[in-house]
Amino acid sequence: MSDAQIGLMTATPIIILFAAALRRMGVLSTTATVSAVSLSVAIAMVLFTTH
Structure with missing residues (x-):
């Protein structure tokens, strides 16, 4: 797993939690x-599968 994929797996839940909090x-x-x-x-699914 590349660094970009790890970043996507980390950033996407944070975005979801932030949206829920807002x-x-x-x-x-x-x-x-x-x-x-x-x-x-x-976006995360597309970027995750293309890297």
Whole structure:
């Protein structure tokens, strides 16, 4: 496993947790939270499989 893949495995859950925390604080709407989480997972999957 490369350093880039380890970084993706570390950064993606942090982004998801941050989006959830912002949703709880009322900063993000549900649509924005779902969008942020799904896009970060999709980007991580694409980058993980192409490296």
